[in-house]
Amino acid sequence: DTAVSQTPKYLVTQMGNDKSIKCEQNLGHDTMYWYKQDSKKFLKIMFSYNNKELIINETVPNRFSPKSPDKAHLNLHINSLELGDSAVYFCASSQVSYTDTQYFGPGTRLTVL
Amino acid sequence: AQSVTQLDSQVPVFEEAPVELRCNYSSSVSVYLFWYVQYPNQGLQLLLKYLSGSTLVKGINGFEAEFNKSQTSFHLRKPSVHISDTAEYFCAVSAGNTGGFKTIFGAGTRLFVKA
Numbered sequence: 001d002t003a004v005s006q007t008p009k010y011l012v013t014q015m016g017n018d019k020s021i022k023c024e025q026n027l028g029h030d031t032m033y034w035y036k037q038d039s040k041k042f043l044k045i046m047f048s049y050n051n052k053e054l055i056i057n058e059t060v061p062n063r064f065s066p067k068s069p070d071k072a073h074l075n076l077h078i079n080s081l082e083l084g085d086s087a088v089y090f091c092a093s094s095q096v097s098y099t100d101t102q103y104f105g106p107g108t109r110l111t112v113l
Numbered sequence: 114a115q116s117v118t119q120l121d122s123q124v125p126v127f128e129e130a131p132v133e134l135r136c137n138y139s140s141s142v143s144v145y146l147f148w149y150v151q152y153p154n155q156g157l158q159l160l161l162k163y164l165s166g167s168t169l170v171k172g173i174n175g176f177e178a179e180f181n182k183s184q185t186s187f188h189l190r191k192p193s194v195h196i197s198d199t200a201e202y203f204c205a206v207s208a209g210n211t212g213g214f215k216t217i218f219g220a221g222t223r224l225f226v227k228a
Contacts, residue, residue: 004156040220041151041201041220041221041223042218042220042221043157043203043218043221044218045215045216045217048215056215090156090157092156092157097214098145098207098208098214098215098216099145099162099164099207101147101159101162102149102157102159102216103158104149104156104157104158105156106154106155106156107154107155107156
């Protein structure tokens with residue numbers, strides 16, 4: 001069974017479109033994250049949710065809106081896509097404590113044309 | 114605020130040679146340190162972590178790391194690498210503060226193992 005899954009794996013779209021990426025974890029974890037990995041492999045936290053509540057919101061354009069319908073799901077909706085949004089987006093989950101291991105999904109490669 | 118510096122962006126090494134991937138951190142509070150590995154086209158997975166206790170931490174796939182508080186370092190080592198160790202390696206630091214906790218990742222080190 002896949003612990004953290006993301007869909008879709010690849011997403012190619014035009015500038016200005018709106019798209020969503022879905023994430024689900026079956027580990028029973030309380031905390032979920034979205035990270036953005038750029039072309040140089042630099043990994044940056046975007047959002048973190050604990051039990052459906054937003055706890056970390058880094059300096060991310062408000063075109064990005066996370067939604068957590070329950071603690072097993074954290075979706076990412078992006079409005080008005082721009083070229084600079086092209087990246088690999090990773091979802092991850094962990095228990096609450098910051099000593100806990102984060103479990104990552106396989107990533108969604110977003111390409112904006 | 115905490116930060117992580119991985120001193121080498123790329124490390125080429127021959128198969129069966131030893132390797133060390135360097136990581137330095139800074140933080141004003143106690144930290145917890147991690148090494149993650151990312152194989153091509155995959156998500157990250159944990160290699161090992163230091164929370165407390167013995168400063169030498171053993172992880173999966175024969176990797177180990179040593180926490181050195183005085184030098185604020187957490188270098189990753191393997192005595193003999195395999196072709197299959199070719200991957201991107203990320204050092205990460207977690208620390209809590211009044212605003213919650215955050216994990217900061219280093220920029221990554223690409224380990225390339227040559228036959």
